[in-house]
Amino acid sequence: MPHPNTPPVFTPDGRYVVVRGRLWRTTNPHLSPSRREELVAELMDARRAVRRAARDTTALAQARAKVHAAKVSLGERGPVWWDDGAPDFNRRMARNTPYASWFAALTAVQ
Structure with a gap:
């Protein structure tokens, strides 16, 4: 497991x-x-709502829908934000x- 202070690793294309x-x-x-x-503020609010919803299935479903909507708006889910036709992985x-x-080359160095 990487050290907590290790910066995140991004693919060469930044996707x-x-x-x-x-x-x-x-x-x-x-x-x-x-x-x-x-949008990040909306996402964080929605994640807090997920935690608060606990066993209330209706509130939980609504909160999860808000998390999903925020992630789609951020481009992390839903249609890809790039326009070169490359598939989504x-x-x-x-x-x-x-x-x-x-x-493989990256992990071989570590």
């Missing part, structure tokens, strides 16, 4: 951050800083994607 070998889509870099900040293991060679 994904790698967490424990899995690709997670990054936030759309074309969002303005103020819009990104606004979100949530996939890096070793099972076209990033496999890059990831």
